Amino acid sequence: MNRNGEIIIIEDNEEDRNVLEYVFEKLNYPNRRAYFKDGESALAYMNAPYAEPFLVLSDIDHPYTDGADLNTQLITDIEIRRIGIPYLYLTNRANHELIIDAYGKMAQGFFIKPNSPKELVSTLKAIIDYWLACAISS
Numbered sequence: 001m002n003r004n005g006e007i008i009i010i011e012d013n014e015e016d017r018n019v020l021e022y023v024f025e026k027l028n029y030p031n032r033r034a035y036f037k038d039g040e041s042a043l044a045y046m047n048a049p050y051a052e053p054f055l056v057l058s059d060i061d062h063p064y065t066d067g068a069d070l071n072t073q074l075i076t077d078i079e080i081r082r083i084g085i086p087y088l089y090l091t092n093r094a095n096h097e098l099i100i101d102a103y104g105k106m107a108q109g110f111f112i113k114p115n116s117p118k119e120l121v122s123t124l125k126a127i128i129d130y131w132l133a134c135a136i137s138s
Contacts, residue, residue: 004031008034019117
């Protein structure tokens, strides 16, 4: 995990991406955001030698490789596991089974997208501040 790295956001809904970007601009974190519509393109990016992600925020539903499938691929990727990129869900859809499955596949968080930008500011601030404070090996 690189605290100065980009925040990978996997979200196929353009309106949700726009709201997320608006909120991140309000929060003023220096991390660049990299948006992807599906898990396949996010995985290809994360495997590039220049990628140094800080964390991944993923919707559960997106085309091709969904959030759960991508998380499964990431936990089996030795190099990605070694550098410890936090994988968190930020989604509109949740039920007991999805949440249990997500944590069973080693997700580090499961968050329901708040309905208002103000609530989303609070949620994202808590997420980012938590991971900024976590101890990492250098």
